[in-house]
Amino acid sequence: MSFLFLFLLSLAPLFHSSSPLPYPYNTSFHIDCGSSTPSTDSYNISWLPDKFFTGGSTSVVSEPLHFHLQHEKTLRYFPLSSGKKNCYNIPLPAGRYYIRTFTVYDNYDGKSHSPSFDASVEGTLVFSWRSPWPESLTRDGAYSDLFAFVKDGQLDLCFYSIATDPPVIASLEVVQIDPLSYNSAQTGDSYILVNYGRLSPGSSQWGPGFTSDPDAFGRSWQSDSDYRAGKSESAKVITTKEKITGTEKAPNYFPMKLYQSAVTIEGRLEYELPVDAKLDYLVWFHFAEIDSTVKKAGERVFDVLVNDKNVSRVDIFKEVGSFVAYSLNYTEKNLSSSVLNVKLSPVAGAPLICGLENYAMVPADLATVPEQVVAMKALKDSLCVPDRMGWNGDPCAPTDWDAWEGVTCHTNKNGTGLVITQM
Ligand SMILES: *[C@@H]1O[C@H](CO)[C@@H](O)[C@H](O)[C@H]1NC(C)=O
Ligand SMILES: *[C@@H]1O[C@H](CO)[C@@H](O)[C@H](O)[C@H]1NC(C)=O
Ligand SMILES: *[C@@H]1O[C@H](CO)[C@@H](O)[C@H](O)[C@H]1NC(C)=O
Ligand SMILES: *[C@@H]1O[C@H](CO)[C@@H](O)[C@H](O)[C@H]1NC(C)=O
Ligand SMILES: *[C@@H]1O[C@H](CO)[C@@H](O)[C@H](O)[C@H]1NC(C)=O
Ligand SMILES: *[C@@H]1O[C@H](CO)[C@@H](O)[C@H](O)[C@H]1NC(C)=O
Secondary structure (H helix, E strand, O other): OHHHHHHHHHHHHHHHHHOOOOOOOOOEEEEEOOOOOOEEOOOOOEEEEOOOEOOOEEEEOOOHHHOOOHHHOEEEEOOHHHOOEEEEEEEOOOEEEEEEEEEOOOOOOOOOOOOOEEEEEOOEEEEEEOOOOOHHHHHHOEEEEEEEEEOOOEEEEEEEEOOOOOOEEOEEEEEEEOOOOOOHHHHOOOEEEEEEEEEOOOOOOEOOOOOOOOOOOOOOEEOOOOOEOHHHHHOEEEEOOOOOEOOOOOOOOOOHHHHHEEEEOOOOEEEEEEOOOOOEEEEEEEEOEOOOOOOOOOOOEEEEEEOOEEEEEEOHHHHHOEOEOEEEEEEEOOOOOOEEEEEEEEEEOOOEEOEEEEEEEEEOOOOEOHHHHHHHHHHHHHHOOOHHHOOOOOOOOOOOOOOOOOOEEEEOOOOOOEEEEEO
């Protein structure tokens, strides 16, 4: 008995030194838009009452019992009397952030008209909602997320009304992430990565907001079953409870759970992911050999093809062995179709995949030159500009919005920023 005790004691420091360092980024906000009280949800996430908004009003979905989380029931909307442009301006340290919104209509205003509006992050257009919304979005709502750099110490998430529709938001979450994640050492800090699919093959939806499974970045992962194409619909699911090594590591902190399930099929495994044309897409593939009957290199080999281009040949065991995470990424440039097709084509054995992520790489739009932003904010305060003028966020960006009523902007001489040319 005492021997066992000593044995455990001597092992303890060993475990300690081999465990990963704690997640070093500690800025996060979970804002329950439209709510006046703080709350903690069933996944132990603490929600702040609504704050940091420039205007608008609050409301509640028409059928609160249809929504199981408190933050999904209350919302903030921005009627035209608040101006065409409204924002959440959140002070936070310069860095990179995961930003997630929950958007729902559920006929909160009794008008049976889902609204058309745009949303921007740091002056770049990221989401466009157009009426009529699909039935599931109208009634159940949807989470949308992206990764963005915030360089000026304040996150600007802005909404722009189309026609006279009031933009609406039910919750806003912001989690600081590693600035080097998702390949930014190569791509730089001027892209916003907008989530077009983050799949966990062989699992149902999990992660923050859906289950209590952790993900340091706050990412949630969805089932792949709706995206499998052709014969792949009948692919076999494999799961394991074994520990997978090489997970939860800087800079991407991919969670272990991602690699504990997979799908596999005799033959070709195929996915079709919906996309919008004319953008570049960053695709991440996640693998782990979690089938213990595969015991050596060469037993499971397959080629990964994106839109029929051969990206890489994969032999998971040869690269990392068993029960170890192995990830790859690929950028598909200037997509011309509305579908991104991924095929795992067998060379030996059956292809297998644990995770698939697809992000649109949205280039950051030009912003108003900093001196003018400061000057315009001072002018707005001294003039007491009425709310309906919508003088919120960047005066000129995004460039395709008529951002501040009565203010005309142009690109400066060397094309590095926007300047106000007329008021
Ligand atoms: C958050 O992290 C920074 C360093 O990244 C540290 O200086 C600060 O003390 C941390 N704050 C808390 C509340 O842990
Ligand atoms: C919930 O979160 C708090 C900190 O936000 C922590 O102290 C507490 O242990 C957590 N409780 C559970 C059940 O995880
Ligand atoms: C696909 O590309 C890999 C190198 O990335 C190569 O080893 C493999 O043979 C190629 N597959 C085919 C079918 O050409
Ligand atoms: C991602 O792709 C870049 C560029 O091709 C490469 O340098 C990097 O090593 C890749 N990372 C992983 C984890 O595959
Ligand atoms: C993207 O493709 C379209 C045609 O599909 C072409 O007109 C355009 O010039 C391309 N853009 C870039 C940056 O390559
Ligand atoms: C562009 O011009 C502005 C002044 O209009 C100047 O402050 C800035 O440094 C210039 N940038 C470059 C890259 O030349």
